[in-house]
Amino acid sequence: LARGVTAPDLAGRHVVVSAGGTREPLDPVRFLGNRSSGKQGYALARTAAARGARVTLVAANTALPDPAGVDVVRVGTALQLREAVLKAAADADAVVMAAAVADFRPATYATGKIKKQDDRDPDPIVLVRNPDVLAELSAERVRPGQVVVGFAAETDDVLAHGRAKLRRKGCDLLVVNEVGESRTFGAEDNEAVVLGADGSETPVPHGPKEALADVVWDLVAARLT
């Protein structure tokens, strides 16, 4: 196919993409968050729509325009993201978890703003674990044959960490990025290796996030039944 012409190979399919980064509130004005911009998730949503899919985009704290023809569900926290993803996943052919989901949240939420005190040190922030949405989707397979895809940003022995994570999570595909200075977060480009539960390894050279998204959908489409 010529460039710019996309085969509607996802027509009749429903796909769910999570994007952005969750924020875990401490009080009405503060949260624990992360640097995910949501650009990779939005690129996945756009390319899936261009390939004919019905797309639900669960967007956590993104500052990006809604992609045309995509159902956008806005969420804040990891617990809200879990609820929205599981709801949309009930009839989905594929779920791609591109969002950066907080592993922990503050154990308590102060309904009034936390004030500093001149006569004493601040209280420590106690954290509790958030549910692992990707692991849950992978274990439960709410719809038979559903393809589940995770993302991982790693440092050091990136592929070894990626393979271990793929096994631990139980997903079908894991997109592994190497993080470093100015790479990945907020950038327009990405470089990755997509690991498959079947042992496959698909390197994606440095390029636009849309190009990586298209490789992900190629690999998903090949696994749809």
Ligand code: CTP
């Ligand atoms: N993820 C999730 N729910 C969480 C944490 C992560 O669904 N509570 C998903 C992310 O959306 C991503 C994948 O799991 O697709 C990998 O996230 P990552 O943070 O790399 O994995 P963790 O198991 O949390 O490992 P780490 O200790 O390296 O953070």
Ligand code: CA
């Ligand atoms: Ca994590």
